Amino acid sequence: MTESPTRGPRVGLFATCLMNVFRPNVGFSAVKLLEDAGCTVEVPANQTCCGQPGYNSGDYDAARALARQVIEAFENYDYIVGPSGSCMATIRHDYPVLFQDDPVWLPRAQALSEKSWELLSFLADVLHAAPSDSRYEGTVTYHDSCSGLRGLGIKGQPRALLGEVDGLKLKEMEDSEVCCGFGGTFCVKYPEISEKMVEDKVRNVLATGADTLVGGDLGCLMNIAGRLKRVNAPVKVFHTAEVLAGLADGPGLAGAAKESE
Amino acid sequence: MEIRSKEFKQRSVFAIHDANLQTALGRARYGFVGKRALQVAELPEFERLREEAKNTKNHILDNLDHYLERYEAAVTAAGGHVHWARDAEEARKIILDICKRVDAKTVTKGKSMVSEEIGLNEALIENGMEVVETDLGEYIIQLAHEPPSHIIAPAVHKTKDQVSDLFEAAHGGPRKTEVPDLVNEARLVLRDKYFKADVGITGGNFLVAETGSSIIVTNEGNGDLTQTLAKVHIVTSGIERVVPTLDDATLFLRLLARSATGQETETYTTISTGPRRAEDLDGPEEYHVVLVDNGRSKMLAGRFKEMLRCIRCGACMNHCPVYGAVGGHAYGWVYPGPMGSVLTPLIKGLDNAYDLPNACTLNGRCASVCPVKIPLPDLLRELRHMQHQQDITPVMQKRALKVWRYVATRPKLYHALEQVGARFLSAIAKNGSIRRLPLASGWTDVRDLPAPAGRTFLELWQGKRGQK
Numbered sequence: 001m002t003e004s005p006t007r008g009p010r011v012g013l014f015a016t017c018l019m020n021v022f023r024p025n026v027g028f029s030a031v032k033l034l035e036d037a038g039c040t041v042e043v044p045a046n047q048t049c050c051g052q053p054g055y056n057s058g059d060y061d062a063a064r065a066l067a068r069q070v071i072e073a074f075e076n077y078d079y080i081v082g083p084s085g086s087c088m089a090t091i092r093h094d095y096p097v098l099f100q101d102d103p104v105w106l107p108r109a110q111a112l113s114e115k116s117w118e119l120l121s122f123l124a125d126v127l128h129a130a131p132s133d134s135r136y137e138g139t140v141t142y143h144d145s146c147s148g149l150r151g152l153g154i155k156g157q158p159r160a161l162l163g164e165v166d167g168l169k170l171k172e173m174e175d176s177e178v179c180c181g182f183g184g185t186f187c188v189k190y191p192e193i194s195e196k197m198v199e200d201k202v203r204n205v206l207a208t209g210a211d212t213l214v215g216g217d218l219g220c221l222m223n224i225a226g227r228l229k230r231v232n233a234p235v236k237v238f239h240t241a242e243v244l245a246g247l248a249d250g251p252g253l254a255g256a257a258k259e260s261e
Numbered sequence: 262m263e264i265r266s267k268e269f270k271q272r273s274v275f276a277i278h279d280a281n282l283q284t285a286l287g288r289a290r291y292g293f294v295g296k297r298a299l300q301v302a303e304l305p306e307f308e309r310l311r312e313e314a315k316n317t318k319n320h321i322l323d324n325l326d327h328y329l330e331r332y333e334a335a336v337t338a339a340g341g342h343v344h345w346a347r348d349a350e351e352a353r354k355i356i357l358d359i360c361k362r363v364d365a366k367t368v369t370k371g372k373s374m375v376s377e378e379i380g381l382n383e384a385l386i387e388n389g390m391e392v393v394e395t396d397l398g399e400y401i402i403q404l405a406h407e408p409p410s411h412i413i414a415p416a417v418h419k420t421k422d423q424v425s426d427l428f429e430a431a432h433g434g435p436r437k438t439e440v441p442d443l444v445n446e447a448r449l450v451l452r453d454k455y456f457k458a459d460v461g462i463t464g465g466n467f468l469v470a471e472t473g474s475s476i477i478v479t480n481e482g483n484g485d486l487t488q489t490l491a492k493v494h495i496v497t498s499g500i501e502r503v504v505p506t507l508d509d510a511t512l513f514l515r516l517l518a519r520s521a522t523g524q525e526t527e528t529y530t531t532i533s534t535g536p537r538r539a540e541d542l543d544g545p546e547e548y549h550v551v552l553v554d555n556g557r558s559k560m561l562a563g564r565f566k567e568m569l570r571c572i573r574c575g576a577c578m579n580h581c582p583v584y585g586a587v588g589g590h591a592y593g594w595v596y597p598g599p600m601g602s603v604l605t606p607l608i609k610g611l612d613n614a615y616d617l618p619n620a621c622t623l624n625g626r627c628a629s630v631c632p633v634k635i636p637l638p639d640l641l642r643e644l645r646h647m648q649h650q651q652d653i654t655p656v657m658q659k660r661a662l663k664v665w666r667y668v669a670t671r672p673k674l675y676h677a678l679e680q681v682g683a684r685f686l687s688a689i690a691k692n693g694s695i696r697r698l699p700l701a702s703g704w705t706d707v708r709d710l711p712a713p714a715g716r717t718f719l720e721l722w723q724g725k726r727g728q729k
Contacts, residue, residue, distance in 0.1 A: 015718050015719055015722075017679070019718055020676075020679055020717045020718045020719055021679050021682055021683045021686075021713050021717055022683075022711060022712075022713045023711075023713075023714075023718075024714060024716070024717060024718035024721050025714075026718075027718035027722065028718070028721075043719065043722050043726075045672065045676075045719065045723070046672045047672065048669045048670075048672050048675040048676075049669045049675075051669075053662075053665065054662060054665070054666065055642070056623060056642060056645070057645060057649065057654075057658065057662055058642065058644075058645030058646035058647070058648055058649035058650075058654065059646075059649050059659075059662045059666070060646055062662055062663075062665070062666040065666060065670050066666075066669055066670065069670060069672075146622070146623075146624035146625055146626070147625075150624070150625040150626070150628075150629055151625065177626070178582055178624075178626070179582045179622050179624035179626065181582070181622065182622065183621070183622025183623060183624065184622075184623075186619075186620070186621065186622045187703070187704065187707075188701065188703030188704050189619065189620075189703065190270070190273070190583075190619075190620050191703045191704075191706055191707045192273065192274045192277050192707075193273055193277070193583055193586050193587060193620065194707060195277075195706075195707040195708075196277050196586040196587075197582050197583075197586055197622075198707070198708065200582075200586075222710070222711050223708060225709075225711050226694065226704070226707075226708030226709040226710055226711055227707070227708040227709075229693070229694050229708070229709040229711070230696075230707070230708050230709050237711075251693055253711040254693050254694040254709055254710075254711035254712070255692050255693010255694055255711075255712065
């Protein structure tokens with residue numbers, strides 16, 4: 001394949017399960033942001049899940065089966081980029097661990113690991129991109145999702161990118177770095193504990209007075225949005241990418257909560 | 262102490278609805294976390310110290326036999342005795358034998374998690390001895406007949422009002438309501454016990470191989486009175502607590518206080534070496550150290566070796582949102598929180614504590630504050646892996662994983678099911694979300710399920726860009 005010298009990197013977009021089913025708009029936002037920054041974006045059709053549910057449930061064999069599938073689907077791209085710190089931390093950190101005793105797959109896992117990026121850190125740290133002329137009218141508070149924060153060091157990048165959005169005011173909440181209680185299957189296996197945790201998160205969100213919550217992982221966002229909706233709190237919830245791409249113009253996750261009856 | 266970790270789920274729900282507990286936990290959580298953060302901010306080399314501590318511990322664990330032998334020789338040279346206990350039963354017997362030999366009536370105790378681990382108090386009381394906990398927190402829960410709920414703040418689950426009630430009932434009133442008055446009342450009651458004590462038992466935060474010394478840290482000075490005023494001093498400690506030199510001990514002391522209570526240093530750091538010497542003004546006539554294995558050497562040989570770096574500071578539980586929600590008693594044994602969720606299954610059996618490694622979101626906050634950098638989430642996941650391999654994982658979950666694997670390794674089938682799911686959920690949604698979903702009540706009991714738009718991203722993408 002010949003590449004023209006002006007063409008940017010060829011990126012395979014990792015379409016996470018939750019994004020694919022619950023929030024296609026996040027996928028289109030990711031594509032827009034990457035293309036605006038000069039990337040060629042493709043979405044391989046032979047991808048499904050990164051394997052994390054198997055890995056975190058202790059089924060390492062299942063996780064390896066899924067990891068091999070992801071490696072095969074994406075290893076020919078310059079980068080694999082996904083709008084989730086959680087899935088991308090699995091690919092970056094866990095794949096090499098899963099294949100540590102496998103001389104055939106370990107080099108392939110390592111190679112993919114090295115070119116795997118969470119969307120916002122890819123935009124900020126690799127492409128040094130700024131969102132072009134996006135606008136969002138509102139006060140936004142940001143939730144640090146745990147895998148992105150502690151696994152991939154994502155903290156400053158989304159905030160810096162959000163700072164470029166016209167009209168957007170960022171208001172930090174207390175304990176933005178504390179887990180919201182999602183935790184994959186945790187939230188349905190231990191619903192009462194999860195409820196207590198998301199209740200604390202919602203209290204901190206509401207205390208900021210922000211009208212919008214953003215974050216980088218749909219699992220957390222669906223948990224918090226679902227709880228906000230349950231308690232009738234009128235806070236809109238978007239993935240950071242939607243706001244940056246200027247595609248946060250429709251209803252947020254869980255629809256627009258009723259302002260008043 | 263009897264293990265009740267199998268009841269984790271029921272106990273955690275109970276804890277969440279216990280208003281007193283929630284008041285106490287809320288206060289404690291912010292206190293410890295905030296104070297630690299201030300101390301860390303004031304010590305630029307804190308991260309370097311963590312790395313150094315991790316490496317030093319790894320070196321010790323790689324040479325544990327050597328340092329333990331040196332330690333034993335040094336204790337013996339100073340006139341003390343070292344006893345080796347393979348398990349809890351042996352440890353209890355060793356201590357009971359010493360107490361019986363000196364005809365002990367009253368035994369005072371400084372804080373020792375190992376003594377909880379081996380069920381020491383029950384054994385001493387069964388043999389007719391009066392056991393008095395002298396750490397204020399331990400004293401409070403002894404009056405309440407409860408186990409500790411935190412490894413450094415055993416009564417952290419109690420409110421001040423509850424303590425007032427306990428003291429009034431035990432000491433006969435009048436009821437005190439101010440903290441200084443409560444502390445003074447305990448001090449007066451305990452003072453008398455120190456002088457009566459035949460045997461004083463303490464833990465050992467660090468055991469120094471070069472000098473044969475045991476080091477304890479307290480904020481109340483109770484450990485000093487326990488170990489110097491009784492005729493016999495017994496130290497109970499895990500075999501992993503040995504450090505090569507006093508210099509090494511200072512490295513860990515700098516990390517311990519900051520990580521645990523958010524202090525630069527604890528009020529008292531006490532180093533004891535052997536029994537009273539002829540020229541000493543006070544001190545015990547006998548000095549014993551009971552070194553407890555109880556599953557530790559097995560950990561040393563396997564993939565959980567890193568857990569033996571633990572210096573029992575409690576930072577992991579202070580920063581754990583699950584511990585913060587349910588408190589320590591829900592975990593059902595001696596060690597709660599992240600470190601307890603690793604240790605309990607390893608010491609008491611994987612099947613006796615199924616929930617502990619699973620009741621965790623793997624958010625990683627514990628590992629990010631651990632002063633010896635134990636990768637707690639990785640160890641918890643490893644325990645899940647062992648549960649899966651040993652068929653301790655519930656059958657339904659294993660079945661679900663099999664189905665998931667079958668479908669997820671077939672992209673076309675997976676995408677078709679995703680499309681069906683997206684359409685179905687979108688069709689049953691009202692006003693952007695779903696309030697009740699019978700097979701997903703774990704989700705919808707607590708929160709709405711945000712509704713999908715109807716078509717999946719991959720469908721829409723293929724429609725737009727026409728890619729294969």
